[in-house]
Amino acid sequence: MANFKTHIQISAISSGVLSTSLLGANIVNSTEAVLLWIVGTLGGVLPDVDSDNSTTLNILFGIITLLSITAVLSQLGEGVSTLEIWVVIALVYGFTNWFVRPIFESYTVHRGIFHSLLSSVFISALSIVIAYELTYLNAIMSWLMGLFIFIGYITHLVLDEVYSVDFSNVRVKRSFGTACKLYEYKNIKASLLMLLLVGCIFLMAPNTQGVKSTLLSKHTFVKIKESFLPLALKS
Numbered sequence: 001m002a003n004f005k006t007h008i009q010i011s012a013i014s015s016g017v018l019s020t021s022l023l024g025a026n027i028v029n030s031t032e033a034v035l036l037w038i039v040g041t042l043g044g045v046l047p048d049v050d051s052d053n054s055t056t057l058n059i060l061f062g063i064i065t066l067l068s069i070t071a072v073l074s075q076l077g078e079g080v081s082t083l084e085i086w087v088v089i090a091l092v093y094g095f096t097n098w099f100v101r102p103i104f105e106s107y108t109v110h111r112g113i114f115h116s117l118l119s120s121v122f123i124s125a126l127s128i129v130i131a132y133e134l135t136y137l138n139a140i141m142s143w144l145m146g147l148f149i150f151i152g153y154i155t156h157l158v159l160d161e162v163y164s165v166d167f168s169n170v171r172v173k174r175s176f177g178t179a180c181k182l183y184e185y186k187n188i189k190a191s192l193l194m195l196l197l198v199g200c201i202f203l204m205a206p207n208t209q210g211v212k213s214t215l216l217s218k219h220t221f222v223k224i225k226e227s228f229l230p231l232a233l234k235s
């Protein structure tokens, strides 16, 4: 099993390569590129939210708490007093750490449903809707956030599988096949519920037409390719 440090390093590299490619092609600005880099890296550790290791959970819930506080604070209008801001922060902190975290600790199994391709789609779809509804980000940036979390998440699952193979004496460990699975075969009910939620969440996702024509157009890929080399080296 790959450890926390390896997951952070690999996802930071992969999302860094992708976000800087978008920056070079002028598809996102520098602030947006940094934001995508951070969420992509976070995506690379998110599957271990089902971990039994308290250090991993402390770090993960620290990040989740910080992001939730940022999202909620961005929803407060003007004229809110400092005391109210502090109360909101305390409430969000309490909710994520004393309500959400215990649920994860008691109901999740390590390498269970959160180590599956279905959950990668679920978490990504959820991030698209949260980014669009709770922050100032537009439809395209919200979809990019989801895409980066998805790529980070998949990187994690693949890495867990790669670490299941003992290369020194080409032997497959018992954990092989438990990370990169389509859904949780041992819990069909939970998988079906997650599939249903994925469908509902995608219905709430913002403006797919504009996103498709911007992100999936041939023009975007040409732009990324063309902006790779400095002008002086092209001719």
Ligand SMILES: [Zn+2]
Binding pocket: 047, 048, 115, 156, 160, 179
């Ligand atoms: Zn893992």
